[in-house]
Structures are given as structure tokens and as C-alpha cells.
Amino acid sequence: xxxxxxxxxxxxxxxxxxxxxxxxxxxxxxxxxxxxxxxxxxxxxxxxxxxxxxxxxxxxxxxxxxxxxxxxxxxxxxxxxxxxxxxxxxxxxxxxxxxxxxxxxxxxxxxxxxxxxxxxxxxxxxxxxxxxxxxxxxxxxxxxxxxxxxxxxxx
Amino acid sequence: xxxxxxxxxxxxxxxxxxxxxxxxxxxxxxxxxxxxxxxxxxxxxxxxxxxxxxxxxxxxxxxxxxxxxxxxxxxxxxxxxxxxxxxxxxxxxxxxxxxxxxxxxxxxxxxxxxxxxxxxxxxxxxxxxxxxxxxxxxxxxxxxxxxxxxxxxxx
Amino acid sequence: xxxxxxxxxxxxxxxxxxxxxxxxxxxxxxxxxxxxxxxxxxxxxxxxxxxxxxxxxxxxxxxxxxxxxxxxxxxxxxxxxxx
Amino acid sequence: xxxxxxxxxxxxxxxxxxxxxxxxxxxxxxxxxxxxxxxxxxxxxxxxxxxxxxxxxxxxxxxxxxxxxxxxxxxxxxxxxxx
Numbered sequence: 001x002x003x004x005x006x007x008x009x010x011x012x013x014x015x016x017x018x019x020x021x022x023x024x025x026x027x028x029x030x031x032x033x034x035x036x037x038x039x040x041x042x043x044x045x046x047x048x049x050x051x052x053x054x055x056x057x058x059x060x061x062x063x064x065x066x067x068x069x070x071x072x073x074x075x076x077x078x079x080x081x082x083x084x085x086x087x088x089x090x091x092x093x094x095x096x097x098x099x100x101x102x103x104x105x106x107x108x109x110x111x112x113x114x115x116x117x118x119x120x121x122x123x124x125x126x127x128x129x130x131x132x133x134x135x136x137x138x139x140x141x142x143x144x145x146x147x148x149x150x151x152x153x154x155x
Numbered sequence: 156x157x158x159x160x161x162x163x164x165x166x167x168x169x170x171x172x173x174x175x176x177x178x179x180x181x182x183x184x185x186x187x188x189x190x191x192x193x194x195x196x197x198x199x200x201x202x203x204x205x206x207x208x209x210x211x212x213x214x215x216x217x218x219x220x221x222x223x224x225x226x227x228x229x230x231x232x233x234x235x236x237x238x239x240x241x242x243x244x245x246x247x248x249x250x251x252x253x254x255x256x257x258x259x260x261x262x263x264x265x266x267x268x269x270x271x272x273x274x275x276x277x278x279x280x281x282x283x284x285x286x287x288x289x290x291x292x293x294x295x296x297x298x299x300x301x302x303x304x305x306x307x308x309x310x
Numbered sequence: 311x312x313x314x315x316x317x318x319x320x321x322x323x324x325x326x327x328x329x330x331x332x333x334x335x336x337x338x339x340x341x342x343x344x345x346x347x348x349x350x351x352x353x354x355x356x357x358x359x360x361x362x363x364x365x366x367x368x369x370x371x372x373x374x375x376x377x378x379x380x381x382x383x384x385x386x387x388x389x390x391x392x393x
Numbered sequence: 394x395x396x397x398x399x400x401x402x403x404x405x406x407x408x409x410x411x412x413x414x415x416x417x418x419x420x421x422x423x424x425x426x427x428x429x430x431x432x433x434x435x436x437x438x439x440x441x442x443x444x445x446x447x448x449x450x451x452x453x454x455x456x457x458x459x460x461x462x463x464x465x466x467x468x469x470x471x472x473x474x475x476x
Contacts, residue, residue, distance in 0.1 A: 280392025
């Protein structure tokens, strides 16, 4: 089995989900399902003016790529695109997108969930809160719920 | 609990997933997760030139709307958009899109899967195959796997 | 009452809709399907596996045991294949 | 070997990276964390709950029991909060 196309990017710039989806589906007539997950920065009830995302350059890309490859081993996918931003991100702006394509919907859905669960717990990114006055606040704590979500894919 | 915005459309025309997503997220800073599922027409290994989708006008909209409301009862969603096309749809073209928004990813993912499982088995649409010569072929058979997928949400 | 047919049920019966007045003893959807099968070979063909026919009363899915009294529009169709 | 720190581990130690040569008896990641804590109060503060510190050897996650021999770059950081 050949690995389907995997596109991984770690960047400061915003991304265009429609354009990324188009790249994966253009000219193909074998894809039946596309799942796109976009994670957005929340204001946390108006408490935050931004999140500042630190990452580990090199490892971030490598770890997302490893996760994408594992998703391709587990599900019959036709493509995976995963883009994660770093730097200052304002409420309402996108942080991460994962797009999966497959001939059927179950594979596309499960793989996208898997990618997000693993990305949250394994990709080396850290969020710091920036308050309304622009002052750097606390680092966001890792959530146990995220570890539990990732653990459910163990096999 | 107030029901979040639900947008349901049944139409012959293609749709624009990015524009629909933008409608749901514009100006908001409380949405953390957007899941967009798009179902595309497949050529079935080059066997088909199109699918022709028949629907039950009135009931199709009503049934999708009921399903969207049930999703909003089950998960803390911030919005649901569901658009289903009818008429002649060529391989590579979109048939259906479901978009869910929530503050967290699990609700958005589960609700989108639920909507698709229910839409497949409860929304009154029927697909007919159109062969390469343009001749109308067989009606697509309902899949037992789809019934099983819908049944797993019973409660 | 108006009866509507979709997909291959429509094709086999040869019409998309018609207005029919079933006799009084036709109380449930199952009764209706049985009665329709007596109307001709095209109905018999369309409804030969009556247990697989889905029915909606006024745009709402209904079991074969459901009463049809009060329904303005009854639709008969195969299992759905949208999505 | 190059040691890199991220997020609050970096902030507490007060530097993003440094090159260190641990003594020969420092064989595993757990050994390394223990040895780093002897380098000063800033290290002790950053690594006070050593069991929660995540470590990567040359860009790959590793258990605290893993041997560090052969690694060119070791990174220490808190649990990830991306996505």
C-alpha cells in the first residue's frame, strides 16, 4: 500500500481551508468524503486578547508528519493535510486545520479525530494566554481530557 | 437552553463550504472548533458519468432540520449548517455538506458524524446511477452499514 | 388522501402521485400497503417486499403499525440513499 | 550535547538552550533531569516535578527511562497544549 499524499506545515501565517481542500480533491473522482477540522482561538469569555503559541521548530513538523503517517496506516485515506500556526493568534483566528479525504466517511471522520487527539497531546506546541491589557499571562495547562482522548486510540 | 442557529437548505446548485463556514464564525470569539464534512460524488472506478438525486421536497428540509435540532439537544453546539443537493451531480462534485461549530472539538466532531449518519438513513433522498453513455442505471442500494452507523446513536 | 411515490416505487407504479380513498377498514400503514397491492400488478411489483417500503405521514417517518387517519399526504419510498 | 528548553521550563531556567556535558554516570533521561537539578535553583524550580517534564531526543518523544547516549539534541518541555 502506497502512502497517500501528506502535507504538513507549521507557519505563522493564516491558512485557507478551502484552498487546501481544493488541492486535495482537484481532478479526482474517487474521493467520497472530506472532513476538515479547524481549531480557532477563543477569547475565553472576553478574558484574552490573544494566545501566543510557542513551538519546537523541526520537531513540530516531524511529529505531525509521524501522526499523519500513522493515520494513513490505520485508515484507508486518500490524503491528509495538517497545518499548525505559531506566534500571536487573536480570538476568532484559526490555530490549526486537519483535512482528511477518503472514499467513505467513517475513515475520514475517525482519522481527523485521531489526528487532532494526537496533535493536541504529542505535537510540541505550547499556548500562553495574553490578557486584555496585552500582558503575558499563564501558560495554558494540559487537559487530562486530551490525554484520555489520545489514549482511546491505543492498540 | 436556546437552540443555536440552524441553517438547512436543499438545492440543485453547488455550495461554498468556506462561505457557509464564514457565516457561522464571523464576528464570534467563542467558537473553538469547526468540523465540516463534505460528501462528494464518486465515479465508482470510472463506471459512472453522474448520480441523479431524487428527493421529497418539503420533507427533505423538515427531516434534516429535525436531525439538526436533535444534534443541538445532544451536544453543546454553537451552530449547524446542512446543505444537500438534488438533481444531476457529476463525479468530483459535492453532494452534501454538514458544518458544526462548538467551543470544543469533541462536540463538533460527534455532532457532525451523528448528522451524517442520520441524514444518510432518514433524509428522503435517493441516488440513481447514470452510466458513461448517459443511460440511467440502477438505483443505489441502501447500505446496512449506514443503518448500523445510525443505530449506534440510539439512546 | 394524496399518495406520493418516490424512486423505484414511483417508477414501478408508474406515477409520482395520486389521490385515493381507501376503504374504511384500511386503518394502518400496513393495511394501506396491503390494499394498494390489490390495485394492479404495478402496485404488486412496487410493493412486493412491503416490509422494506418506508412510509411518511405528512412529511414524518412512520412505522407500518401507525394509523393513517388524519394524514393529508402519505408517501411511499425505498430506504433512503442520500448523504 | 545541546539541551533545549521550551515554554515555562525555558522561562524558569532562563535560557532557551545551552550546551552541556553531563558526567559519564548520567545514562538516562531520568539521570539527566536529576543532574540538571543540581546545577542551581533555577533548574530545581523548572524541574521540581520532574515526572511531568516531557523529553525529546533528537525530535522524538522519549520515556524517562530512555538512554541519552548518542543524542545530539535533548529538549525538555511541559506537556503540550497545541491544537
